Amino acid sequence: MTEQGITTRIVHSDRHGGVEHGGLHKPIHSSVQYGFERVEDLIGVFQGTVKGGFNYARQGTPTTAALERKITALEQGVGTVCFASGMAALSAVFLTLLRAGDHLISSRFVFGNTNSLFGTLGELGIAVSKVDAGSVAAVEAALRPSTRMVFVETVANPGTQVPDLAAIGDLCRRRGLLYVVDNTVTSPLLFRPRTVGAGLVVNSLSKTLAGHGAALGGAVTDVGGFDWQGWPNLFAAYRRGDPAQWGLTQLRKKGLRDMGGSLSSEQAHQIGLGAETAALRVAHTSATALAVARFLAGHPAVAAVHYPMLESHPQHALAKAHFSAGSWLLSFELRDAATTLATIDRLRIPIKATGLGDTRTLVIPVAPTIFWEAGAEGRAEMGIADGLVRLSIGLEEGADLLADLEQALPRR
Template identity: 70%
Template structure:
C-alpha cells in the first residue's frame, strides 16, 4: 500500500492479496470450526507452527484475518488483532500485558469507558496515574520503576485535548516503556501513531474506519517498534515466537481466545467495506467540523468551542504539525447553559444520540450521559462542564448544518 495512494490501497487490497473465485473483496466466512486433511496440520495451528490456518472462530476467521491485514496496512504495522468492540480490544490489551504491581501512566483526558476500565485495573492491583499529557513533563515525572505502559488518545474525547505525542514517544523509547496510542478520533487517514514512536495502536473500528454506525469492532496493531523480548510480562509459552510477534501473540491467546471478545465475520465484512471510503468521509466530516467550529466560535450564544483545527485551541500547533486534518470531533459550551436542552431539541439535522464517526452528524450533552458515571470531581478534572455539548460532524452539506445551528442557537441568545 505504501507505493499507492491511501484509498487505492484500501479499495484494491483484498483483490491484490487474493480472494476466492476472483471476488473483488473477501467473502464472508461463517464457519466456526475449520477442518484439516492431516491431523498434523491441526496440531500445528494449535501450537503456532503452521501459519495462516484457522481452528475455531473465536480466534479468527478468513474474513477477520483479511480485515486485520487491512488495518495493519493502514497503520503500517507488523500485525493486528480484531475484536468485537473497541473496548474489548483496549481491555484485552491492558489485562494481558499488565500485572498486579505494574504501573500505568495515562492521559487524564480519555474516553469515559476507558476511564471506567482504570477503576477495574486498580481493583486488580495495577496502579494507574492520570496526568495532563498535553505537557510531556507531566508524563515523565509520573514514571516509576514499575511503569510498564503509557496510554494516550490522539485527540481526547470529548474535550479535544491533544497530547504532546512526539515527546511522549521519545520518553517511552528512552525508558523502554510500551507506548499505547488510541487513534480512533484521527484514524490512519489523518495520522499514524507509528510516526511518533507508538508501540501499539488501538482503533475503535465502529467509528471512523467503519464510519456508518452499522458495525461494532475494534483492533489493536503492533507497529513493530517495541522490543518484546525485553518486556517482563510475556509468558514463557509465547517466548517461542519471534520477538516482534510476542506481544500480539499474548494478546490474541490470552485476550481474544480466553476472554472471548471475537469479531464476527459479518461485522468484519461490513467494517472492511466501510474502510474503503475512509479518506473521503474523513475529509468531508473534518471540513464540516471546521466550518461549524468557526461558525460557533463567532456566535454570540456560544461561550467556548473546543476543536484542534481552530487557532484558539491550546494544541493547535501540534495538531497542524502532526495531523492531516483535525477530525470530525468538536465540543462547545453555551453562554447560557440553561438553554442547552432547548437548543439541542431545536436542531433538526444532528441526531440526538451517542456514538461517533458516523456519516450523520450526532450531538449529545456530555455530563448527564456518557460521563455521568464518572462523577462531578472527575468531570471537573477533565474539563467537562455541565453545559458541554459534544458534536460528531457528519458528511451532510455544510451550508445545511450551519443553517440548522443558526436557527437553533437563536433560542440561547439573551
C-alpha cells in the same frame, strides 16, 4: 512504479490477496470450526508453527484476517488483532499485558468508558496515574520503578485535548516503556502513531473506518516501535519465532481465545467495506467540522469551542504538526448553560444519540450521559463542563448544518 495511495490499496486489497471464485471482496466465512486433511497441520495451527491457519472462530476467521491486513496496511504496522469493539481492544491491551503490581500512566483526558476501565484495573492491583499529557514533564514526573506503559488518545473525547505525542514517545523509548496510542478520533487516515514512537495503536473500528453506524469493532496494531524481548509479562509459550509478533500473539491468545472478545465475520465484512471510503469521508467531515467550529466560535451565544484545528485551541500547534486534518469531533459550551438542553432539542438535522464517526451528525450533552458515571469531581478533573455539548460531524452538506445551528442557538 510509485507507491499507490492508501485508498487504491485498500479497495483492491482483498482481490490481490486471493479471493475464492474471482470475487472482489473476501466472503463472509461463517464457519466456527476449520478442518484439516492432516492432524499434524491441526497441531501446527494450535502450536503456531503453521502460519495463516484457522482452528476455531473465537481466535479469528479468514474474513477477520482480511480486515486485519487492511488495518495493518493503514497503520503501516507489523500485524493487527481485531476485537468485537474498541473497548474489548483496550481491555485486552491492559488486562493481558499488565499484571498486579504494574503501573500505568494515562492522560487524564480520556473517553468515559476508558476511565471506568481504569477503575477496574485498580481493583485488580494495577495502579493508574492520570496526568495532563499535554506536558511530557507531567508524564515523566509520574514515573515509578513499576511503570510499564503510557497510554494517550490522539484527540481526547470529548474535550479534544492533544497530548505532546512526540515528546512522550521519546520518553517511552528512553525508559523502555510500552507506548500505547488510541488513534480512534484521528484514524490512520489523518495520523500514524508509529511516527511518534508508539508500540501499539488502538482503533475503534466503529468510527472512521466503518463509518456507517452499522458495525462494532476494535483493533490493536503493533507498529514495530517496541522490543518485546524485554517485556516481563509475556507467557513463555509465546516467546517463540519472530519477537515482533510476541505481543500480538499474547493479545490474540488471551484477549480472543481466553477472554472471548472476538469480532464476528459479519461485522468484519461490514467494516472492511466501510474502510474503502474512509479517506473520502474523513476529508469531508473534517472540512465541515472546521467550518462548524469557526461558526460556533463567532456566535455570541457560545462561550467556548473545542476543536484542535482552531487557532484558539491550546494544543493547536501540536495538532497542526501531527494531523493532516482535524477529524469529525468537536464540542462547545453555551454562555448560558441553562439553555443547553433546549438548544439541542431545537436542532433538526443532528441526531440526539451517542456514538461517533457516523455518516450522520450526532449530538449529545456530555455531563448527564456518557460522563454521568464519573461524577462531578471526576468530570472536573477531566475538564468536562456541565454544559458541554459534543458533536460528531457527518456527511450532510455543511451549509445545512450551519443553518440548523443558527436557528437553534439562543438569540442574544
